[in-house]
Amino acid sequence: METQHVPVLLAEAIEQLNCKPNGIYLDATLGSGGHAYTILKDNPQIKWLVALDCDGDAIKQARSRLEPFSHKTFIFQANFITLRAILKELAVKEVDGILIDLGVSSLQLENPNRGFSFRLKGPLDMRMDKRLSSTAFDLVNTYEASRLEHLFRTYGEERWSARIARALVRERKKAPIADTVHLSNIVTTAIPPAHRPRKIHPATKTFQALRIVVNQELDNLTKVIEEGIDLLAHQGRLCIISFHSMEDRIVKHHFRKSTTRYIYPDGVRAPGRLQAGTLRIITKKPITPQPEEVSNNPRARSAKLRVAEKV
Ligand SMILES: C[S@@+](CC[C@H](N)C(=O)[O-])C[C@H]1O[C@@H](n2cnc3c(N)ncnc32)[C@H](O)[C@@H]1O
The missing domain is CATH 3.40.50.150 (Vaccinia Virus protein VP39)
Structure with missing residues (x-):
């Protein structure tokens, strides 16, 4: 249904x-x-x-x-x-x-193809309006580390923004970060285990920040x-x-x-x-x-x- x-x-x-x-x-x-x-x-x-x-x-x-x-x-x-x-x-x-x-x-959230959910594997899209040109994939794979850090700090209020940004840049050198679960795993690993949030998924704030920027x-x-x-x-x-x-x-x-x-x-x-x-x-x-x-x-x-x- x-x-x-x-x-x-x-x-x-x-x-x-x-x-x-x-x-x-x-x-x-x-x-x-x-x-x-x-x-x-x-x-x-x-x-x-x-x-x-x-x-x-x-x-x-x-x-x-x-x-x-x-x-x-x-x-x-x-x-x-x-x-x-x-x-x-x-x-x-x-x-x-x-x-x-x-x-x-x-x-939007429950359709893996839209790329909003860190739990469901899908392309890193996150556009509410599919006519927009930039997707989350573009941001994650092309922005410099400092820009990503700023984005996660400003729009996700993410304390570990610098570590997450550095981890993404390191990982994307091996291969583009193309799907939601890959991204959420990198984010989770970038946060020191003792500081990973328990009540929300560790990638919640990073995903929120990307979504806010993709959709302005x-x-x-x-x-x-x-x-x-x-x-x-x-x-x-x-x-x-x-x-x-x-x-x-x-x-x-x-x-x-x-x-x-x-x-x-x-x-x-x-x-x-x-x-x-x-x-x-x-x-x-x-x-x-x-x-x-x-x-x-x-x-x-x-x-x-x-x-x-x-x-
Ligand atoms: C929380 S849902 C609304 C749910 C709705 N009130 C209902 O009862 O089903 C938010 C909706 O706003 C749309 N939206 C977000 N930003 C928008 C914008 N700038 N212009 C038009 N629609 C937008 C999203 O695509 C999404 O469908």
């Missing part, structure tokens, strides 16, 4: 999206269509759901799942940073709510938040589910930045010049899954939902 992604924080995200009759909503990360299906089923009065994913496999699966709602669903294979152009194509000027559920889907995840997140805020209608909500601290920091920072604005044409900042911004933060602290959800779906354990509303 085809793998289907189990949506995380489903009830919480749908409640926070606060769908209104005749509203237009955007699911920027459609995946298997779990969130989208519930948005449409629970809110029969909405006008349209526009849904995007950069992954063609996800689009195919979600399209068939959302078939019963095809009269009010517009599905695009696209990077969410292009949302302005997509809405323009539909002659939509603003949307009443946006959901962004970051990270990788089970559909953090740059894309910054862009979609900025565009999303701009394209929200009055009282429209931006709901973002993140899965690691780097993503969450970006969301928190951009939400905070948009709650107030200084007007200082002469360059002088003063409290009296503080003006209400474009957002109101709804979740002072992020919403996290209930223990029951985590025990049913361990992938949910690090999820954080932050919500802000356009003022």
